[in-house]
Amino acid sequence: MASDDTETEKRIEEAVLDILKESDMASMTESKVRAEAAKRLGLDLSVRHRKKFVRKVVESFLTTKEEEAVAEEKEEVEEGEEEVGEEEEEADKRVLGNRQYECDDSGDPIICALSSKRRVTLQEFRGKTLVSIRDFYEKDGKQLPSSQGISLTEEQGRHSAMQFQLLKMPLNKLRDLLIDSVPSFAPHATPTTNPFLYVRPFLKFC
Incomplete structure (x- = not known):
């Protein structure tokens, strides 16, 4: 060949x-x-x-x-x-102001996690934005909000955030500041109103 x-x-x-x-x-x-x-x-x-x-x-x-x-x-x-x-990952996040927040499995922006099962999120309800502090539970691999918690308006949320910071102060300074602050977020309060009444509802979420 x-x-x-x-x-x-x-x-x-x-x-x-x-x-x-x-x-x-x-x-x-x-x-x-x-x-x-x-x-x-x-x-x-x-x-x-x-x-x-x-x-x-x-x-x-x-x-x-x-x-x-x-x-x-x-x-x-x-x-x-x-x-x-x-x-899809970007869709799981929302931009609020100049900050970008990760969203939970319900699509609500997560402001912060108070513990492994408790979060602060923002929710839309009847045209209003609410600050939601709730316990979460797992179902079908998703983290879902439970009925255990509290929902606040944005203004109430700002006041509660201020109260969390105030709770870190010495007791005497805290009382003085709360006395000055009560009329601004509780117009119905009187000068004799115990200012700690407005802090107590949030203590269990700290």
């Missing part, structure tokens, strides 16, 4: 690959590739063993191209899934 030496086969392979890379694969055929390679090399590539060798090079080239196309398509799909994942 006739065959060419390694050097001749290498020249044929390089010529065929160059032609394939330069050509429009939609219109190129094996016979056209073989004819162009024969012209460039000055060799007769129509003989049986050379024709088979050219076919082998062409098929190898096409297989490689197909594998590259599949790999590229797979990469694009993975990138698309990654982008979707990022978009």
